[in-house]
Amino acid sequence: MQTKKSFKQESYKVTGDWGRQSTFLQGQYPELTDDDLEFEEGKEGELIRRMEVRLNKKHDEVVNIIKKGQLQTL
Template identity: 45%
Template sequence: MDTDHNKGQETFKITGDWEQQSRQLKEQFFQLKDSDLFFDKGKENELLERIGNKLSKNREEVIKILNDTQLL
């Protein structure tokens, strides 16, 4: 049986100016602090988890929020 453990979990990559995006996120979500938005390239999953925990959102919701911010 072929199973995909990541089924339903899309790969997420930060694109664009993260400093600008993180400022927008802090304006939109007052509970987010610099430490929540600290990002090391290649560690997107850690970032998604921190933001999700702080906002009480699941991975897909956080990805949508970040994607919407990247489009601004």
């Protein structure tokens, strides 16, 4: 019998100035478009999914990228 691995994806809440953060992220990852980085409050999951696809990275990797961007723009 095959079992599925259960894991919890880290949820993330965008804080601070997303405009500055998205500009920083586009500088670090030029493949990200304005559409990829469009953010509506409470819809972090959609933002992360778009970034996962564009960057070909896993959820946790994208969350870490966003967190680093947040720290750089403080």
